[in-house]
Amino acid sequence: MMPDIVLSPLHASQRQVVAGLAPRTVLRCGRRWGKSMALEIIAEICALKGERVGVFAPDYTRLLPMFQSIASTLKPAIISASKTEMLITLLGGGLIEFWTLVDPNAGRSRWYHRVLIDEASLVPDLESIFNLSIAPTLLDRNGHAYIAGTPLGADDTSFFYKACMIKEPSSKWPVPWTEFHLPTSANPLLNAQAVAALKSQYPPLVYAQEYEALFVSWSGESLFKLPSLLVDGHGVAYPDICDGVFAVIDTAVKDGQENDGTGVIFVAVSKHFGAPCVILDWDIQQITSDLQIGWLPSIFQRLEVLARQCRARYGVLGTFIEDKQSGSMLLQHGERSGWPTCAIDGALTAAGKSGRASMASGPVHQGRVKLSAFAYDKVSDYKGITRNHLVSQVTSFAIGDKLAYKRADDLADCFTYSVLICFEGESPLLF
CATH class of the missing domain: 3.40.50.300 (P-loop containing nucleotide triphosphate hydrolases)
Structure with a gap:
């Protein structure tokens, strides 16, 4: 029975x-x-x-x-x-x-x-x-x-x-x-006012796709608009005070591939002072996986400097890394060394690049994420090209881009993770 x-x-x-x-x-x-x-x-x-x-x-x-x-x-x-x-x-x-x-x-x-x-x-x-x-x-x-x-x-x-x-x-x-x-x-179980409010919280195409379940064309459409990341066309000053600083690393997983690099973004977060999420600095390099362990201490050194500059009340909150391939190696080394390395929430990793970008577009569209003047004005040489690779990658990211595999997107992925670590996931730093 x-x-x-x-x-x-x-x-x-x-x-x-x-x-x-x-x-x-x-x-x-x-x-x-x-x-x-x-x-x-x-x-x-x-x-x-x-x-x-x-x-x-x-x-x-x-x-x-x-x-x-x-x-x-x-x-x-x-x-x-x-x-x-x-x-x-x-x-x-x-x-x-x-x-x-x-x-x-x-x-x-x-x-x-x-x-x-x-x-x-x-x-x-x-x-x-x-x-x-x-x-x-x-x-x-x-x-x-x-x-x-x-x-x-x-x-x-x-x-x-x-x-x-x-x-x-x-x-x-x-x-x-x-x-x-x-x-x-x-879904009648959702708060109707909260659902209606989503329309103003996301870019129009994101809202149409994610919440109205419409098929929209992203051809030539950048998801992240540069003016949303600036104030009157300029980057913002470093915070005088913040709650904490953290870093996100996107590791190269296939050494020797044309578009593989290792990117890092440094972020200040604050619930009560200025912009909730400020991109302080970034870097991108071609580093083979066996050399990344030797590179990791410099990330924490930079975080300590930024924590002092921004008077981070809780200091360095950690360095977040995907728990896969060479990232797993860095996480294990960080744990053995006593460094605050943290695995990125598996739900965010599983969402995929386009899924993460859609989620991150909300806080960006709302003006809750800003580029510091230092990060906005910075240029570096990467694969023989000198430019602001953070701005270039982030503002050229498009959902469903069939040619995305030909473009470097390491910093764009760091950026979306940084935003989501602040605002999304099981334990966001800002809520």
Whole structure:
């Protein structure tokens, strides 16, 4: 006998989606509408009926919370739950298997009644993975596929974009996708005034994409506008007093690659004095990973100087580094040396470059992030080019830029991380 299971309640908009699910369904959602929760509940309902369900997400960081949430909800009905195998088996024969789409062969050799794909817009080669690996898992039981995501540019080569746009069957798309367009405002549980206020807190295209769930073109459109980072066309003075200073390092991960560099940005943060976030200084160099450990002490020396200059009440708050590849090595060395090195919040890392930039655009648009006069006026030589590489990289960053891989973006990534460490993540320095 199946034990009683209490599923999380669906809000009204989610109930409409569940009632209208078609064999091929795509959810085009604004942020905080509740797409991941909706997919979780669909998976739970189907598995409790004895169905086999495959859940797919771009990476393990996004997949693990879904596994943990579903395992917690279905605990009374679970026969086994393996985080190693990412598999939950239930009384009654149902199961839920979780796959990361980092693996292009995800799902091969399995069969499912349903497959659910979260954050579908973030997987650049999803069409190939779906057609070659995922869709065949549905043939045995004429299964259904549900995909969900937030738009990421108007890219007509994107599988998510095409699923939303193509409404009629064809030889290539014999089963068209039924689309639900679900802006953030469709979540009745959110404060309506707070949602309406978002329109003034973000650049228009960011608001349209992230919260209205519209496909917008970013062609030639820079996300970060220089005037927002300045005051009357000039950088600001160093703070007379601040709460603390920190640094963000973006490490080179593939030595010898044409566009790989190691960037660092130094930041002052303050809740009560002047601009909340001021970029004090920056640097970018080509340093192979084996030499980065020898370079790290100079970062802390510079932070100590800046802490004195800006009279940082809490001194040096740390140096933040991605916990992957050569960054992991620096974090380990810093810990052994007793230096305040900190791993960047995994949720920010998992958001990807475009996702981080979208989140960072809000505080920048609101004028809460400023360049110091020193950082704005600074020029340096990098790969034979002398200019302000921080300004160049930050103001040329565009979401969905297909040529981004040809451009250096180490300082742009440091910049977005710096803003998000101040204002976003699980433990922002400013809140």
